[in-house]
Amino acid sequence: MATDRNEQAGASRLRRGLQKRxxxxxxxxxxxxxxxxxxxxxxxxxxxxxxxxxxxxxxQTHIQLEISWDREVLGINQVSEAELKQANFDxxxxxxxxxxxxxxxxxxQQHQLFKLVSSEAGYNLRERLxxxxxxxxxxxxxxxxxxxTVDMYMKSDAEARADDRQITEVxxxxxxxxxxxxxxxxxxxxxxxxxxxxxxxxxxxxLGALVGSFYTMVVTLLLSFPIGVAAAIYLEEFAPxxxxxxxxxxxxxxLAAVPSIIxxxxxxxxxxxxxxxxxxxxxxGGLVLTLMALPTIIISARSAIKAVPPSIREAALGMGxxxxxxxxxxxxxxxxxxxxxxxxxxxxQALGETAPLLMIGMVAFIADVPQGFTxxxxxxxxxxxxxxxxxxxxxxxxxxxxxxxxxxxxIGMNTLAVVLxxxxxxxx
Amino acid sequence: MDTALQYNQAxxxxxxxxxxENPMLEERAYPEETIGEPLxxxxxxxxxxxxxxxxxxxxxxxxxxxxxxxxxxxLIGPSGxxxxxxxxxxxRMNDIIDTCRIRGELRxxxxxxxxxxxxxxxLRARVGMVFQKPNPFPKSIYENVAYGPRLHGMAEKRHExxxxxxxxxxxxxxxxEVKDRLQQSGTGLSGGQQQRLxxxxxxxxxxxxxxxxxxCSALDPIATVxxxxxxxxxxxxxxxxxxxxxxxxxARVSHRTAYFHLGHLIEMNxxxxxxTAPDHRLTEDYITGRFG
Numbered sequence: 001m002a003t004d005r006n007e008q009a010g011a012s013r014l015r016r017g018l019q020k021r022x023x024x025x026x027x028x029x030x031x032x033x034x035x036x037x038x039x040x041x042x043x044x045x046x047x048x049x050x051x052x053x054x055x056x057x058x059x060q061t062h063i064q065l066e067i068s069w070d071r072e073v074l075g076i077n078q079v080s081e082a083e084l085k086q087a088n089f090d091x092x093x094x095x096x097x098x099x100x101x102x103x104x105x106x107x108x109q110q111h112q113l114f115k116l117v118s119s120e121a122g123y124n125l126r127e128r129l130x131x132x133x134x135x136x137x138x139x140x141x142x143x144x145x146x147x148x149t150v151d152m153y154m155k156s157d158a159e160a161r162a163d164d165r166q167i168t169e170v171x172x173x174x175x176x177x178x179x180x181x182x183x184x185x186x187x188x189x190x191x192x193x194x195x196x197x198x199x200x201x202x203x204x205x206x207l208g209a210l211v212g213s214f215y216t217m218v219v220t221l222l223l224s225f226p227i228g229v230a231a232a233i234y235l236e237e238f239a240p241x242x243x244x245x246x247x248x249x250x251x252x253x254x255l256a257a258v259p260s261i262i263x264x265x266x267x268x269x270x271x272x273x274x275x276x277x278x279x280x281x282x283x284x285g286g287l288v289l290t291l292m293a294l295p296t297i298i299i300s301a302r303s304a305i306k307a308v309p310p311s312i313r314e315a316a317l318g319m320g321x322x323x324x325x326x327x328x329x330x331x332x333x334x335x336x337x338x339x340x341x342x343x344x345x346x347x348x349q350a351l352g353e354t355a356p357l358l359m360i361g362m363v364a365f366i367a368d369v370p371q372g373f374t375x376x377x378x379x380x381x382x383x384x385x386x387x388x389x390x391x392x393x394x395x396x397x398x399x400x401x402x403x404x405x406x407x408x409x410x411i412g413m414n415t416l417a418v419v420l421x422x423x424x425x426x427x428x
Numbered sequence: 429m430d431t432a433l434q435y436n437q438a439x440x441x442x443x444x445x446x447x448x449e450n451p452m453l454e455e456r457a458y459p460e461e462t463i464g465e466p467l468x469x470x471x472x473x474x475x476x477x478x479x480x481x482x483x484x485x486x487x488x489x490x491x492x493x494x495x496x497x498x499x500x501x502x503l504i505g506p507s508g509x510x511x512x513x514x515x516x517x518x519x520r521m522n523d524i525i526d527t528c529r530i531r532g533e534l535r536x537x538x539x540x541x542x543x544x545x546x547x548x549x550x551l552r553a554r555v556g557m558v559f560q561k562p563n564p565f566p567k568s569i570y571e572n573v574a575y576g577p578r579l580h581g582m583a584e585k586r587h588e589x590x591x592x593x594x595x596x597x598x599x600x601x602x603x604x605e606v607k608d609r610l611q612q613s614g615t616g617l618s619g620g621q622q623q624r625l626x627x628x629x630x631x632x633x634x635x636x637x638x639x640x641x642x643x644c645s646a647l648d649p650i651a652t653v654x655x656x657x658x659x660x661x662x663x664x665x666x667x668x669x670x671x672x673x674x675x676x677x678x679a680r681v682s683h684r685t686a687y688f689h690l691g692h693l694i695e696m697n698x699x700x701x702x703x704t705a706p707d708h709r710l711t712e713d714y715i716t717g718r719f720g
Contacts, residue, residue, distance in 0.1 A: 319552065319630070
């Protein structure tokens with residue numbers, strides 16, 4: 001009888017406990033869901049804001065003008081390197097504008113008229129003539145890039161237009177006239193993808209930063225992957241387990257947490273001041289980012305090696321393979337997916353790194369697209385930083401557009417990491 | 429108090445009671461010398477006065493025995509008695525454990541296994557090993573078997589390699605089951621097939637001795653029978669040392685049996701003699717199931 005009662009009491013207590021347990025489980029799941037929702041909302045707001053601001057930067061206002069490639073106005077007889085240098089392309093544009101608006105005589109008004117077109121539009125004409133010398137002497141309609149003030153005016157709504165102080169009253173009339181006749185319209189912002197940085201927002205592009213990032217990443221990848229993997233293999237497979245290797249391990253983990261600007265200072269002191277490498281070049285940027293990426297790569301490569309089951313190593317050793325052969329034939333192929341994933345994540349980190357590059361001078365204004373590893377260059381995140389610091393309003397959209405390009409690259413790299421891992425993964 | 433906690437405590441008390449009755453924990457008198465006939469004429473391997481240490485812990489204590497040619501020797505004993513350590517000492521697999529030290533004399537055909545003239549790669553080619561858990565490489569069945577011959581340059585040409593793979597798989601009794609899927613992954617086979625694949629892999633380099641560390645402990649009875657039949661067959665051409673927890677298995681496959689207890693080799697004799705009339709009490713206790 002006594003045991004019966006005990007059993008009943010135990011069962012009801014168990015039931016009560018169960019309910020409590022389930023409640024706790026539901027609450028815990030709730031916390032998790034809330035956390036994820038918060039994260040997603042933050043991400044959506046961020047993306048929405050950036051895309052909303054950045055999308056307009058991909059199109060740009062163009063003015064259709066009747067350009068007559070007049071030898072006299074240009075001041076040249078034929079298309080040659082030497083003559084093109086002296087050719088006055090701005091005069092072509094001025095003449096075209098004057099012909100479009102014949103009534104504008106006052107000097108001051110003419111000046112305002114010429115300011116409708118980008119001050120660098122002459123370069124575009126020059127490139128056009130260079131690729132197609134036949135044009136000389138003919139007349140055609142060319143879409144010229146409008147000045148960023150016009151661009152901003154066109155992209156803003158009616159209310160903002162009324163407030164726009166960058167555009168004078170007479171310019172406003174011209175713009176309206178051109179727009180109504182269809183001569184003023186939007187086109188793809190090609191200079192954003194084909195040119196380097198510029199002081200004129202309508203001509204500023206990120207190709208320079210893109211190429212700079214590419215060269216920097218090439219240096220980083222070529223150095224950090226082999227060094228990181230070799231270090232990881234040595235530490236995991238060959239190094240004796242003693243105090244010294246323990247200290248090395250702790251310090252590698254510490255290095256992964258060192259603020260990146262410190263690596264920049266190190267790069268400045270060692271690579272530039274001591275070894276005398278040039279400033280602001282992808283080579284030094286790559287070296288500094290290598291230092292940053294190494295701890296991440298070593299740590300991920302080590303854990304990938306650790307994940308290879310010891311039974312595989314034993315089997316190979318039992319077959320008479322040397323340690324080196326065990327590593328090359330078995331450990332490395334099995335650990336490679338993990339190593340690659342870690343490397344790509346480290347690369348993505350390095351791609352987004354700004355602080356250390358500021359220290360080695362990659363923050364300069366560089367209009368030319370770099371041609372090699374030792375040309376002055378800037379990189380994507382630094383370009384974002386530079387543009388966001390510019391007071392001109394027209395750079396706001398450019399900044400967001402540059403962030404979009406950077407994000408696209410990061411997402412691309414991380415996708416590649418996932419695909420590689422899925423593809424190379426072997427089960428045992 | 430929680431009911432679960434109460435149950436735990438009860439279980440712990442029960443196991444403590446069992447421990448105090450466990451003869452393993454009692455200090456028993458070990459025989460001065462191994463009882464029975466550990467030595468044979470013209471042995472394949474001879475082991476004399478071997479001690480193995482992990483740091484300061486002695487895992488093997490003054491063991492001497494011989495392994496005869498084409499003989500199957502079974503090593504039995506309770507868990508932690510040093511059977512596996514001893515087995516791994518025979519082809520220097522203990523080398524990869526940093527803290528492991530070994531003392532004494534081990535000879536393979538009169539060559540010192542731990543001598544400077546012995547190359548560990550050659551030793552492991554001559555003394556193959558099959559592990560407790562089937563551990564095929566995550567490569568194709570063909571590659572698994574071809575790995576050893578390729579590693580040691582035993583078969584250069586493709587058709588030579590094909591022959592070695594086929595004959596090894598035939599010897600391991602696996603050929604008929606896998607001949608149509610040699611390019612499939614070795615890890616996709618069943619446990620028993622995997623273990624036979626591992627045996628095929630180790631005999632592909634034509635070793636003189638095959639060491640087996642509880643080769644059937646992860647297998648079901650049917651796969652076990654197959655492996656045991658295989659061992660009997662292989663013993664015609666190879667010398668086999670097998671560690672096993674199953675006394676029936678030792679009785680079925682081995683010619684001679686060695687009983688290890690806490691690092692000591694207590695008794696070694698003809699398998700029949702050990703299982704019918706053991707000379708030492710510890711051996712008798714173990715094989716009659718008093719502990720182990």
